[in-house]
Amino acid sequence: MTRLSEEQKRDAALVVAAGCGRQTAADFVGCTIEQIQQAELTQPEFARELRRAEASCEIAHMRCVRQASNESRQWRSSVWWMETVRPERYGRGRSESLTRAAVNNFLSELAEAVAEEVRGDCDRERLLRRLEQMRWHTVADADAAAAQAAEGPS
Incomplete structure (x- = not known):
């Protein structure tokens, strides 16, 4: 399996930081989801970078929700995003x-x-x-489902 270049790893982290899943990141940088997963398994620094990218997006949405009491008009979209992408943390009721x-x-x-x-x-x-x-395959399926959910209703 071909290793990801430094540019591909950097771009994948940027895509994930924007709120997209690993499948979208793979599509964007021109590799397979398996290559990204393999890089995560064998390159701890890359895995850490992707986790930080995911967290930074989550933090940005949480910041928007927290500022909603001021004047932000778009806070509902952030709530939707958090409920959809992180149902175990922010979903209504118990996630199945x-x-x-x-x-x-x-x-x-x-x-x-x-x-x-x-x-x-x-x-x-x-x-x-x-x-x-x-x-x-389970992680890839979960990432694809999260990315599809994050894209919103059709």
Whole structure:
């Protein structure tokens, strides 16, 4: 798999900071979602940069909501964005969906169980690779759903 250039990583972080998901970032910089996910897994600084980019967008919307008591007329769009993109934090009522962290924790625990319980090396390695693929696809699906939700109603 081709590594992302420094320019691609910088541009991906800018796209995420604007409020878009990783799929949109991949489309913008001309790579696949899998390449972005692989870079996150193997390059901790890039993963940190993407997390900060996500947080900066969330902070900007929260700032708008907080300023709503003054004169901001667009605060409802920020509330909508937060409820849609971060339902586990800002959604109305209880969210029925799992968070990315919950899915990652479950798959990590499952991988540990496979590593401990499956005796054959070939079977164990094959299962662990499959679990890692499942993690990537689950994160990609979640990012795509969040990006679609962030685009608003059709």
